[in-house]
Structures are given as structure tokens and as C-alpha cells.
Amino acid sequence: MSQLGEQIRAQFSQLGPQERRVASFILDHMDDLATYNSVELSRCCGVSKSTVSRLFRRLGYDSFREMRDENRRLRQSGVPIPAALGDGPAGLIERQLKCEQDKIAQLLTLLGNGSLDGLIGGLAGARRVGIIGFRNSYPVALHLRQQLVQVRAGVQLLPQPGQTLAEELVDYGVDDLIILVAFHRRPALFPKLLASLRRSGVPLALMVETQAELPDAPDWLLELPLDSVSAFDSYSAAMCTVSLICNLLLHRQLAQGRERIGRINELYRQTEELELNRLWQFSSGG
Incomplete structure (x- = not known):
């Protein structure tokens, strides 16, 4: 409250x-x-x-x-502030859907002018990609890593379990790239981490909410709307941006991406990790 x-x-x-x-x-x-x-x-x-x-x-x-x-x-700042449902649950659903449509339209305006081109180029050429996400930003960072790793090698979610960021970041340099997902209610270490990354010279992309007040400017800044009609933020625009980034990277290096996806799927078939193997069995008459 x-x-x-x-x-x-x-x-x-x-x-x-x-x-x-x-x-x-x-x-x-x-x-x-x-x-x-x-x-x-x-x-x-x-x-x-x-x-x-x-x-x-x-x-x-x-x-x-x-x-x-x-x-x-x-x-x-992200503090959940609920309101009474004057128009009932149905009204909330209708207003929320309208809000989501408005955010996606706003996102197209923000990203539809080639603003992602530099980041996609950086992702294509980087030796390694490290992705960091704090608190409520972690699911977005995790999803971004899970999609990117299907397109290119050397994608890490940082820090690894039980480790600190310093141990993970010490080897990152100008040939690598860091994506920092840091929506509001960021931990207190965020300003120092951002300053440290800028001093290191590692190319940096930053995903934050609109009107975020940042102490240091990254190489690529993605300010995304999190607006909602009640207490909790909506991450539809953030997840849409993740999908756009990964699809744009895939189509930038389509032959390489297809080959990697094919090798991953072959490993799925061999290890039977996913239920998709049943579909392959059915399609082959097994």
C-alpha cells in the first residue's frame, strides 16, 4: 500500500x-x-x-x-497501487486489453524507425552475449536468453546460480555485449553496476521503463511502456521486444540460424527431451 x-x-x-x-x-x-x-x-x-x-x-x-x-x-517507480473495480471485472479486462493495444502501437512507433539495427548488428558480431535481469526483470532476461541461444552461440544469463556478478563480468570486454534488463524498482547496486559496465568499455544495451532516470547512457537504450490499468505492470511490450530482437537477428543471419536450430532439434530427437519426439515418431510411422 x-x-x-x-x-x-x-x-x-x-x-x-x-x-x-x-x-x-x-x-x-x-x-x-x-x-x-x-x-x-x-x-x-x-x-x-x-x-x-x-x-x-x-x-x-x-x-x-x-x-x-x-x-x-x-x-x-513500480509500487503497486490498486484501485476499486468500479466497472467490475469485465470492465477491467476491457480496459486492460485496450491498454495492451495502445502499448503495442506505441512500441511500433518507438522501434519501427530502425532503432534496433545497431543492437542487432552488435548481437551478430559479439563474441559473447551476457544478459542480466534483476527481480521483476529476470523473467524477461531469461526469455531473451532462451530465444537468443537458439540463434547464436555464447549467450549467458548472468550471474550463474550461486555466483556474483563480478566473477561473471570480469572477462567481458569490447568484443562482447551485455544486455541489462532493469525495469523500475531496481536494486540499489544498479547505478554502480551501470557505471562499472560503462568504464569497462563492453558494448551495453539497456531495457528500462519509459521516463527512466539513468545516471549513465548505454550504447543502445530501449525505453518500453509498462503501463497497466491497475496495480501491476504489464510486460507485453517487453516480451514483444524480446521476440522482435531474436527474430531480427535470426533473419540477419538466416543460414547460420537455420543450421543451429536444426542441430538443436536433432539433439532433441536423440535425447527425447521434449514431447515433440512423439510427433516425429508419428510422422515417420513409428
């Missing part, structure tokens, strides 16, 4: 009827509270503007704007 929500719940029983009306509205609209101003808030709650001002002073804010800015910063 956000700091504002905690403060309201802690003081709710001590609020007057008009203040409670405003407080309840705020708790039900935490995800879109930043879109209101104090006049609109007072109108929606059917109270005076002075009631709104008095409530926020009681909660420790100098003004409604101060509270709104704090709430916006929390949401942009």
Missing part, C-alpha cells in the same frame, strides 16, 4: 463525515488519482475545496498537489 493509503486507513476513524467521503474516494481511485486536481476532487466527492485542503493538511501534506506528485512518483 502507498504511504497515502496507510495514512488514510490509520486516521479514517478520526475523520469527519465530509473528510471520510473524500478519503474513501481517494482509496478507490489510487491508480488514477494523478489525473485529478483539487477542484475536480471536491466536485466528485460533493464537498467544498476547503474540506479537501483540510484533509490533506491533516494527512501531512501542504497541498493536494504535493500528495498527487508523491502518488505519481510511487506509481512510476
Whole structure:
């Protein structure tokens, strides 16, 4: 819960009827509270503007704007801020699908101007590719590694289990490439890691949320929308970007990629690791 929500719940029983009306509205609209101003808030709650001002002073804010800015910063930093389902589950699903469509359209604008060309060239020519993903970024990094390793050799997810990043990164240099997946709520070590990678000279691609404030600029910056209609971020644009990167690399070196995929599939057939072997048996009459 956000700091504002905690403060309201802690003081709710001590609020007057008009203040409670405003407080309840705020708790039900935490995800879109930043879109209101104090006049609109007072109108929606059917109270005076002075009631709104008095409530926020009681909660420790100098003004409604101060509270709104704090709430916006929390949401942009990835803090889950839920809202009441005023239009029910069906309405949430409809709004979420619309949000996903908007993100993909935004992604096409961001990446459709050749902005990935340099990164794809770097991936094609790098001796090794290291992929790092922290916390909620880890599934995206893992998926990126699983797709890239089918297209080219020398792709590692860092750090390996039980190891530290320093042990893994010490051998990476200018002939390699690092992809750092670091969406918001990054660990405290992120700025120092980013600075260290820049000093090392290793080519660096960085995947972050839009409007991320970065201390150092990477060689390739991919700012991706994570917007959602309620508490939790959506990673559809991030996963779509992973697919685009891997497909573009495959088609850049199609003969090499096809040969590698063929060798992988032959190993699958020999080791019977996947259920796909049943399909091969059926197709061969086995």
C-alpha cells in the first residue's frame, strides 16, 4: 500500500463525515488519482475545496498537489497501487486489453524507425552475449536468453546460480555485449553496476521503463511502456521486444540460424527431451 493509503486507513476513524467521503474516494481511485486536481476532487466527492485542503493538511501534506506528485512518483517507480473495480471485472479486462493495444502501437512507433539495427548488428558480431535481469526483470532476461541461444552461440544469463556478478563480468570486454534488463524498482547496486559496465568499455544495451532516470547512457537504450490499468505492470511490450530482437537477428543471419536450430532439434530427437519426439515418431510411422 502507498504511504497515502496507510495514512488514510490509520486516521479514517478520526475523520469527519465530509473528510471520510473524500478519503474513501481517494482509496478507490489510487491508480488514477494523478489525473485529478483539487477542484475536480471536491466536485466528485460533493464537498467544498476547503474540506479537501483540510484533509490533506491533516494527512501531512501542504497541498493536494504535493500528495498527487508523491502518488505519481510511487506509481512510476513500480509500487503497486490498486484501485476499486468500479466497472467490475469485465470492465477491467476491457480496459486492460485496450491498454495492451495502445502499448503495442506505441512500441511500433518507438522501434519501427530502425532503432534496433545497431543492437542487432552488435548481437551478430559479439563474441559473447551476457544478459542480466534483476527481480521483476529476470523473467524477461531469461526469455531473451532462451530465444537468443537458439540463434547464436555464447549467450549467458548472468550471474550463474550461486555466483556474483563480478566473477561473471570480469572477462567481458569490447568484443562482447551485455544486455541489462532493469525495469523500475531496481536494486540499489544498479547505478554502480551501470557505471562499472560503462568504464569497462563492453558494448551495453539497456531495457528500462519509459521516463527512466539513468545516471549513465548505454550504447543502445530501449525505453518500453509498462503501463497497466491497475496495480501491476504489464510486460507485453517487453516480451514483444524480446521476440522482435531474436527474430531480427535470426533473419540477419538466416543460414547460420537455420543450421543451429536444426542441430538443436536433432539433439532433441536423440535425447527425447521434449514431447515433440512423439510427433516425429508419428510422422515417420513409428
